[in-house]
Amino acid sequence: MLVKTFGSAVFGIDATTITIEVNLAIGVNFILVGLPDNAVKESHQRIKAALKNNGYKFPGNEITVNMAPADIRKEGSTFDLPIAIGVMAVSEQIIADRLGQFIILGELSLDGTLKPMKGILPIALQAKKEGFKGIILPKENAIEAAIVDGLDIYGMKSLKEVVDFFNYDSDVEPIKIDILTAFENQLNENDVDFRDVKGQTNIKRAFEIAASGGHNVILIGPPGAGKSMLAKRLPTILPPMSIEESLETTKIHSVAGKIAKEAGLVTQRPFRKPHHTISDVALVGGGGYPQPGEISLAHNGVLFLDELPEYKRTVLEVMRQPLEDRMVTISRAKFTVDYPAGFMLIAAMNPCPCGYYNHPEKDCMCGPGIVHKYLNRISGPLLDRIDLHVEVTPVSFDELANHQPKEGSKEIRARVVQTRLRQEKRFVNREGIYCNAQMESSDIRSFCHIDEAGSNILKTAMDRLGLSARAYDRILKVSRTIADLEGSENIETQHLAEAINFRSLDREGWAG
Numbered sequence: 335m336l337v338k339t340f341g342s343a344v345f346g347i348d349a350t351t352i353t354i355e356v357n358l359a360i361g362v363n364f365i366l367v368g369l370p371d372n373a374v375k376e377s378h379q380r381i382k383a384a385l386k387n388n389g390y391k392f393p394g395n396e397i398t399v400n401m402a403p404a405d406i407r408k409e410g411s412t413f414d415l416p417i418a419i420g421v422m423a424v425s426e427q428i429i430a431d432r433l434g435q436f437i438i439l440g441e442l443s444l445d446g447t448l449k450p451m452k453g454i455l456p457i458a459l460q461a462k463k464e465g466f467k468g469i470i471l472p473k474e475n476a477i478e479a480a481i482v483d484g485l486d487i488y489g490m491k492s493l494k495e496v497v498d499f500f501n502y503d504s505d506v507e508p509i510k511i512d513i514l515t516a517f518e519n520q521l522n523e524n525d526v527d528f529r530d531v532k533g534q535t536n537i538k539r540a541f542e543i544a545a546s547g548g549h550n551v552i553l554i555g556p557p558g559a560g561k562s563m564l565a566k567r568l569p570t571i572l573p574p575m576s577i578e579e580s581l582e583t584t585k586i587h588s589v590a591g592k593i594a595k596e597a598g599l600v601t602q603r604p605f606r607k608p609h610h611t612i613s614d615v616a617l618v619g620g621g622g623y624p625q626p627g628e629i630s631l632a633h634n635g636v637l638f639l640d641e642l643p644e645y646k647r648t649v650l651e652v653m654r655q656p657l658e659d660r661m662v663t664i665s666r667a668k669f670t671v672d673y674p675a676g677f678m679l680i681a682a683m684n685p686c687p688c689g690y691y692n693h694p695e696k697d698c699m700c701g702p703g704i705v706h707k708y709l710n711r712i713s714g715p716l717l718d719r720i721d722l723h724v725e726v727t728p729v730s731f732d733e734l735a736n737h738q739p740k741e742g743s744k745e746i747r748a749r750v751v752q753t754r755l756r757q758e759k760r761f762v763n764r765e766g767i768y769c770n771a772q773m774e775s776s777d778i779r780s781f782c783h784i785d786e787a788g789s790n791i792l793k794t795a796m797d798r799l800g801l802s803a804r805a806y807d808r809i810l811k812v813s814r815t816i817a818d819l820e821g822s823e824n825i826e827t828q829h830l831a832e833a834i835n836f837r838s839l840d841r842e843g844w845a846g
Contacts, residue, residue, distance in 0.1 A: 339438055342457040351437070356417070359398065365398045367404070369404060371407060380444060387444060428501050448473070456588065462482050481581070481584070487508050541571065547757070549815065552680075558728070606635070606638065643711040650712065685709075686708050753819050810833075
């Protein structure tokens with residue numbers, strides 16, 4: 335006798351439906367084929383114990399389980415439940431007439447309870463695409479799966495509940511949530527606000543430009559000047575996430591197991607702040623069983639690298655390609671996975687080891703050549719990929735003591751949203767480009783025209799600062815964003831001058 339159930343496996347951020355064929359024959363063996371890993375092979379013992387501890391019978395015949403397609407490696411313990419249901423169906427302990435309508439997922443405890451899993455959202459999206467009626471899965475994962483409209487999601491606590499469901503002994507109802515209402519209710523929830531920031535007008539201006547054009551930023555200043563505080567508030571002025579961005583971000587966090595039990599969608603732009611001891615693999619993703627790294631978890635949001643020179647040079651260099659391509663590819667001998675990595679990079683650093691180089695009041699204690707050596711920990715190619723170099727100066731007592739109301743994130747975000755709308759209109763015929771930072775060379779030639787006066791200013795800056803061709807493009811992109819903020823159709827000389835002013839690390843006086 336042969337019975338089929340259906341599970342699912344996640345590769346990258348996409349899911350593949352796995353057909354589990356269970357055959358009962360004469361003999362006393364349990365055979366599991368279809369390229370299972372050790373966790374899948376061990377399901378035999380978990381299933382056997384779970385069935386017996388819940389009063390069900392594990393067949394004494396030969397059982398052959400095939401997991402198709404057989405050339406894809408099956409990983410993890412989430413195939414316990416579909417295999418167990420297949421075994422019970424083939425031994426006629428449950429009614430099998432509805433098995434083909436559902437994706438079944440879940441790890442079994444020895445007492446038959448179901449344990450939560452990760453990667454649910456891509457599985458649900460694939461199930462809907464392939465026409466399944468619904469998904470049966472652990473109760474803790476039900477809200478995440480219910481994000482996908484058009485599927486019946488049944489959150490179960492134990493094997494017994496699943497058996498009762500298929501035997502028509504249960505009146506359990508599918509979980510339903512109003513995803514659009516939930517999305518809108520959580521969209522503008524922020525714990526921090528730019529209204530809390532005292533002084534630092536030039537930094538707020540730089541962040542407004544960065545948010546408007548999607549530009550990368552590096553903050554250079556002494557300890558305690560507010561670099562981390564400012565960076566933490568950047569997501570509050572970025573445009574609210576669209577439902578498409580929210581779903582894409584949620585898929586990545588789901589695969590990485592970062593979705594909270596009570597949460598369905600990721601509605602706030604991610605803010606990731608990895609420690610400077612992070613490894614290459616943890617940052618870009620990978621491992622024996624590839625998982626998204628911090629740059630992918632920051633997709634559609636902000637990646638904040640504090641104390642940038644303290645990161646290992648190899649860690650920083652692996653970011654160069656994702657910063658350009660907005661995608662990271664993890665290659666293995668038998669497969670390749672792609673993870674999105676469209677993030678804004680915000681870096682912060684002290685100007686020297688003691689932190690007080692170029693400080694207006696305190697003297698730098700670093701010896702000759704130390705500052706230059708410290709800054710050289712960051713490679714030129716990486717700095718070229720950062721559009722705005724911003725000097726952060728200490729806040730004065732008068733500014734700290736000033737309690738007059740400051741402009742908040744809501745007002746700044748309104749201007750950012752209007753600027754982004756201008757850019758969306760400009761790039762309406764350019765697939766994959768939504769903001770100025772994403773422009774390629776051809777787009778810069780088309781949309782970043784400058785007059786003769788502007789050309790002379792830019793030429794002088796290039797000659798004096800020794801800027802690279804990539805830095806030239808970055809200045810034009812930032813100038814385009816500044817012009818968009820002011821509603822100007824053309825890039826004026828003042829826009830270019832302000833953009834050039836945001837290349838602090840290229841100027842003489844830094845690092846001797």
